[in-house]
Amino acid sequence: MKRGKKCPDCKEVNDSGASFCVWCGTNISDVTIGDHPEEETTRRNIDNSFPGTPVTYVSRYKTAIFVSNLVSFFGWVLVAMGVLFAVIGLYSSLSMIGMLPDLGTAVSGLFLVMGGQITKATVDNADHTREILQRLPER
């Protein structure tokens, strides 16, 4: 149960102290405070506030995504090259010490991949936050 004022216009339940409905702006200062079952307090489905609007997902950070993909790609190339040269070095010189610079290259490559993925995650997060803000009902 939620105690509050039920809007006569849109049927949403507002806080007891509210003067105007937070959902549609109707003056509810004269509405009597009462107890309402939980299902009456359920907020409107956010999708319904934009009827007929297809869910389009267009990133504003195309360049950042492109760059982060590029960085990840070069990272993997470095990893592959480092591992390859390390294996070749091991077979040709039969010494573990000769592998170290190549393994260093592979590790740097991994960090590049990581950096690229972090950038992409940040960009995705920014896009999703923007979309959430757009889908919130206008107050």
Ligand SMILES: [Zn+2]
């Ligand atoms: Zn209302």
